[in-house]
Amino acid sequence: MTDNRFDAVVIGAGHNGLTAAATLAQQGKSVCVLERADRIGGMSRSADLGGATLPEMAHLLYNLNPGVAKSLGLKIASRALPTVALCPAQQHVVIQGKTAQYANGDAHPDAAAYAALYQRLKTFAALLGQLAEGAPPALAGGMLNAKTLQEMMALGKLGLGLKRLGKVEMREFLRVILSNAYDLILDELSDGPLAGALAADAVRGAYAGPRSPGTVFSLMYRLGNGGDVTLPIGGMGAVAAAFADAATKQGVQIRTDVDIASLVIANDRVQGVLLSDGTTIHADAVLSSAGAMQTMQIAGIAHFDVEATRRMRHLRNKGTTAKVNLVLRNLPAFTGLTREQTAGRLLVAPSAVAVERAFNPAKYGGISKSPLIEAVIPTLTDTTLAPDGTHILSAIVSYVPHGLEGGWTDAARADLLDRVVQTLEAYAPGIGELITHSQVLSPADIETMTGAPGGHWHHAEMGIDQILTVRPANLMARYAFGVGGLYLCGASAHPGGDVMGAAGRNAAMQVIKDGVLR
Amino acid sequence: MVKVNHVPMGLIETPFHARLEPLSRAKSWTGWAGFISPLVLDTVEFEYFAIRNQTTLFDISPMHKYRVTGPDAAAVMNRLVTRDVTKIADGRVGYVMWCDEEGMLIDDGTLFRFSATDFRLCCQEPMLTWLLDTAWGFDAQVLDESDAIAGLSLQGPTSWSLLQDAGFAAAQNMKPFDWREVEPDIWISRTGFTGDLGYELWVPKAKALDLWDRLWAAGDHWGVRAIGFEALNLCRIEAGFVAAGVDFQPVHAVMRLHRGRTPIELGFGKMVHFDKGHFNGRRALLQHREAGARYTLAKIDIAGFKPANGALIYHRKKKEVGFVTSGVWSPTTKRNIALAELKAPYGIEIKDDLWAEIYVNEEGRWDKRLVPVTLQDKPFFINQRARATPPHPF
Ligand SMILES: Cc1cc2nc3c(=O)[nH]c(=O)nc-3n(C[C@H](O)[C@H](O)[C@H](O)COP(=O)(O)OP(=O)(O)OC[C@H]3O[C@@H](n4cnc5c(N)ncnc54)[C@H](O)[C@@H]3O)c2cc1C
Numbered sequence: 001m002t003d004n005r006f007d008a009v010v011i012g013a014g015h016n017g018l019t020a021a022a023t024l025a026q027q028g029k030s031v032c033v034l035e036r037a038d039r040i041g042g043m044s045r046s047a048d049l050g051g052a053t054l055p056e057m058a059h060l061l062y063n064l065n066p067g068v069a070k071s072l073g074l075k076i077a078s079r080a081l082p083t084v085a086l087c088p089a090q091q092h093v094v095i096q097g098k099t100a101q102y103a104n105g106d107a108h109p110d111a112a113a114y115a116a117l118y119q120r121l122k123t124f125a126a127l128l129g130q131l132a133e134g135a136p137p138a139l140a141g142g143m144l145n146a147k148t149l150q151e152m153m154a155l156g157k158l159g160l161g162l163k164r165l166g167k168v169e170m171r172e173f174l175r176v177i178l179s180n181a182y183d184l185i186l187d188e189l190s191d192g193p194l195a196g197a198l199a200a201d202a203v204r205g206a207y208a209g210p211r212s213p214g215t216v217f218s219l220m221y222r223l224g225n226g227g228d229v230t231l232p233i234g235g236m237g238a239v240a241a242a243f244a245d246a247a248t249k250q251g252v253q254i255r256t257d258v259d260i261a262s263l264v265i266a267n268d269r270v271q272g273v274l275l276s277d278g279t280t281i282h283a284d285a286v287l288s289s290a291g292a293m294q295t296m297q298i299a300g301i302a303h304f305d306v307e308a309t310r311r312m313r314h315l316r317n318k319g320t321t322a323k324v325n326l327v328l329r330n331l332p333a334f335t336g337l338t339r340e341q342t343a344g345r346l347l348v349a350p351s352a353v354a355v356e357r358a359f360n361p362a363k364y365g366g367i368s369k370s371p372l373i374e375a376v377i378p379t380l381t382d383t384t385l386a387p388d389g390t391h392i393l394s395a396i397v398s399y400v401p402h403g404l405e406g407g408w409t410d411a412a413r414a415d416l417l418d419r420v421v422q423t424l425e426a427y428a429p430g431i432g433e434l435i436t437h438s439q440v441l442s443p444a445d446i447e448t449m450t451g452a453p454g455g456h457w458h459h460a461e462m463g464i465d466q467i468l469t470v471r472p473a474n475l476m477a478r479y480a481f482g483v484g485g486l487y488l489c490g491a492s493a494h495p496g497g498d499v500m501g502a503a504g505r506n507a508a509m510q511v512i513k514d515g516v517l518r
Numbered sequence: 519m520v521k522v523n524h525v526p527m528g529l530i531e532t533p534f535h536a537r538l539e540p541l542s543r544a545k546s547w548t549g550w551a552g553f554i555s556p557l558v559l560d561t562v563e564f565e566y567f568a569i570r571n572q573t574t575l576f577d578i579s580p581m582h583k584y585r586v587t588g589p590d591a592a593a594v595m596n597r598l599v600t601r602d603v604t605k606i607a608d609g610r611v612g613y614v615m616w617c618d619e620e621g622m623l624i625d626d627g628t629l630f631r632f633s634a635t636d637f638r639l640c641c642q643e644p645m646l647t648w649l650l651d652t653a654w655g656f657d658a659q660v661l662d663e664s665d666a667i668a669g670l671s672l673q674g675p676t677s678w679s680l681l682q683d684a685g686f687a688a689a690q691n692m693k694p695f696d697w698r699e700v701e702p703d704i705w706i707s708r709t710g711f712t713g714d715l716g717y718e719l720w721v722p723k724a725k726a727l728d729l730w731d732r733l734w735a736a737g738d739h740w741g742v743r744a745i746g747f748e749a750l751n752l753c754r755i756e757a758g759f760v761a762a763g764v765d766f767q768p769v770h771a772v773m774r775l776h777r778g779r780t781p782i783e784l785g786f787g788k789m790v791h792f793d794k795g796h797f798n799g800r801r802a803l804l805q806h807r808e809a810g811a812r813y814t815l816a817k818i819d820i821a822g823f824k825p826a827n828g829a830l831i832y833h834r835k836k837k838e839v840g841f842v843t844s845g846v847w848s849p850t851t852k853r854n855i856a857l858a859e860l861k862a863p864y865g866i867e868i869k870d871d872l873w874a875e876i877y878v879n880e881e882g883r884w885d886k887r888l889v890p891v892t893l894q895d896k897p898f899f900i901n902q903r904a905r906a907t908p909p910h911p912f
Contacts, residue, residue: 268796268801297655301654302656305618305619305801306648307619310654313654475619482801
């Protein structure tokens with residue numbers, strides 16, 4: 001059956017799986033993508049609710065890899081949004097790149113300090129960004145090995161970049177890179193919504209507070225592609241569709257509603273995928289964007305060393321982000337914001353201290369009474385997303401634990417919705433009255449829907465013990481995943497999550513480099 | 519009886535201690551896995567010759583014993599060890615080795631197969647967490663039986679005769695590495711660490727003393743002796759068996775880099791079954807095989823009669839190429855024998871012109887000598903009686 005023979009099979013039609021597939025297809029390989037859900041997109045898909053098209057999980061772009069976008073010829077229209085750091089005292093701060101000012105146009109006292117900090121972080125982030133362009137260095141081959149030399153070159157570039165910064169800045173980079181965002185931010189800014197916005201950006205999606213080590217890295221990670229935040233026109237689903245189009249144009253077959261039973265492995269080499277309906281799809285390589293442990297289980301634990309299994313079992317992947325999507329019969333009125341500002345990225349993170357405090361209950365299975373929220377009303381930018389006059393509000397709620405005490409019942413979801421609405425009421429009085437439809441996704445729901453372990457944003461925490469050469473874990477950081485021909489290609493691989501595409505592209509390039517495909 | 523609520527302090531008595539203690543003239547004890555174990559009970563010479571000429575009892579209760587059961591038990595054991603346990607039949611014992619992900623030996627031991635769903639692993643090193651990790655994701659249970667099961671090693675040319683007189687005639691047709699339940703709760707395996715005719719007997723702890731008394735009562739006529747570790751160690755070196763922590767460093771127990779050795783380097787390449795599917799360290803071992811051994815553990819014969827334990831080994835009397843890991847004077851073969859680790863290519867391609875550096879003390883004065891070393895490819899002690907089935911009566 002020629003129908004079921006491909007050079008490579010990709011597990012999961014999230015944007016990373018699709019990128020991996022398209023990249024391989026561009027190299028002339030035949031590829032089939034197998035998706036368990038009934039739709040493509042994974043965390044970057046859209047959903048329909050009350051006649052509106054809403055970003056079911058991810059909603060904004062800021063880390064889309066330009067190289068990926070270019071090589072795949074992605075056609076994604078998107079509009080840059082300002083960030084509005086909401087202030088309980090209505091002294092909202094509007095941030096656009098390196099400028100920060102009050103919403104009413106007044107100068108912010110920390111504007112200069114913020115600009116300097118932002119600029120510095122962006123420069124550092126660009127350096128780190130280089131590391132996202134390929135597999136992390138292994139340096140295991142010894143200095144006379146061609147592979148090692150290539151890696152040294154890449155590292156050398158980083159070193160060179162560091163050198164170019166000048167002595168003072170280089171020292172500063174090395175000082176802050178592993179430290180915590182809280183100290184970094186409050187060394188430069190007084191605490192308030194502006195500092196809170198940076199702190200919240202440093203921890204969104206993470207099981208970490210701004211005082212946790214490694215959060216400067218995660219803040220920089222966000223800025224690795226320039227830091228602009230844009231809203232995709234047509235919704236996040238349009239982004240996923242663009243990735244899918246790029247893949248299908250290259251001849252990639254995408255199959256949804258597929259239930260994978262196991263991998264077919266012989267002589268320690270992947271031979272294909274066995275579906276639960278008994279079909280075998282033959283392939284010389286399998287690239288999986290499922291979680292690392294999930295991939296191991298699909299392949300069969302017996303095919304991995306005990307240490308590798310142990311590392312995967314102990315991966316930190318407690319999801320902390322919930323999604324609340326609202327359909328509103330009218331545009332809510334945010335006090336003190338213009339319509340244009342209301343269309344921005346609205347942050348409820350009143351201070352760096354508040355961000356840290358909001359993390360505390362999550363450690364014990366609870367949710368803060370003052371949750372952190374990143375909300376956007378996409379219908380203000382793209383009117384096609386909802387029926388005339390109605391609006392959608394897409395809210396990412398941080399520090400919502402996967403393992404909620406008492407479990408994720410309907411009542412727990414209703415309670416979360418209530419907390420979010422109550423929090424927003426402080427800034428947009430009457431917003432609760434406008435809700436016609438709502439969708440609440442806990443991290444546990446996100447796990448069920450996408451398979452992402454813990455429902456985690458990055459499939460595995462981006463802690464300093466799980467990034468770069470140890471992502472997802474020591475000895476498995478270069479996409480190859482134990483069994484010959486098996487590769488990781490999703491967010492749990494280097495460089496990590498966000499709608500970015502680098503993990504998928506890098507994995508595909510590694511497959512080519514390793515000569516796995518004939 | 520006083521109820522003890524605290525964790526016992528110091529060394530613990532084995533189930534046979536009540537019999538060993540009165541037999542100890544030497545009062546020479548050691549700690550073995552937390553238990554009190556005799557180094558010597560009488561004299562080493564006496565005990566050694568009892569192993570080779572009569573029959574001996576050695577308390578092996580301190581060995582770690584783990585039971586692995588369940589539908590996936592065979593899969594778990596096959597994941598653990600380098601050889602193919604599906605080739606070990608029910609009622610058989612296999613010598614096994616297991617490695618970490620880098621192909622470095624974690625420990626060696628004996629694997630007792632009750633059935634495809636029931637195994638017992640005996641080894642020197644504590645292995646519970648490793649076994650639990652190995653069994654994770656499989657339908658199998660791991661139970662630490664170290665405390666529940668007592669073991670006695672009965673070794674020597676008259677050991678079968680003793681067994682028969684003790685009422686264990688059922689063991690007559692047992693071949694080496696057979697094992698069976700000869701009576702309810704008494705399991706016998708034809709195994710041992712001496713290279714001689716011998717058996718190991720396994721009973722629940724509560725039945726330990728009864729077993730001892732039964733064997734002891736039948737043994738007088740067959741010259742039975744209780745022995746300590748030192749005599750046994752002489753015999754195991756003669757038989758060419760390796761000891762954990764001595765001839766190789768169990769890789770989980772070392773902190774320094776590069777102390778681990780592969781089974782291939784220790785001379786057990788035939789026990790690494792690359793064709794059985796994945797097992798721990800397989801990929802690394804394949805790479806090692808490709809790259810060639812870095813070391814070899816060689817059996818050597820050293821000139822003279824001064825035991826050479828720890829001696830450095832030189833090529834052309836100049837270049838240091840290895841050292842003795844276990845060295846003894848072998849009373850039976852009348853040779854100065856040893857196991858030695860040599861750095862490749864010595865001992866593999868280069869086998870000549872090797873010298874051991876020996877320190878001798880002549881009436882208070884230390885002197886250094888270089889004596890020639892000859893490589894051996896067979897165990898130093900081989901006796902047909904060890905394998906004869908049925909075993910020879912004496
Ligand atoms: C609530 C939330 C909001 C977010 N917001 C943003 C944002 O605004 N901007 C941003 O850049 N990032 C955001 N992220 C992160 C981002 O969405 C993810 O990091 C990214 O989409 C991961 O892409 P992926 O392709 O690696 O994995 P996924 O998108 O998770 O895709 C994996 C796919 O594999 C499929 N799959 C899993 N297991 C199997 C299996 N066994 N067989 C077949 N298929 C399988 C899943 O169904 C899924 O389609 C957000 C994440 C969350 C949870």
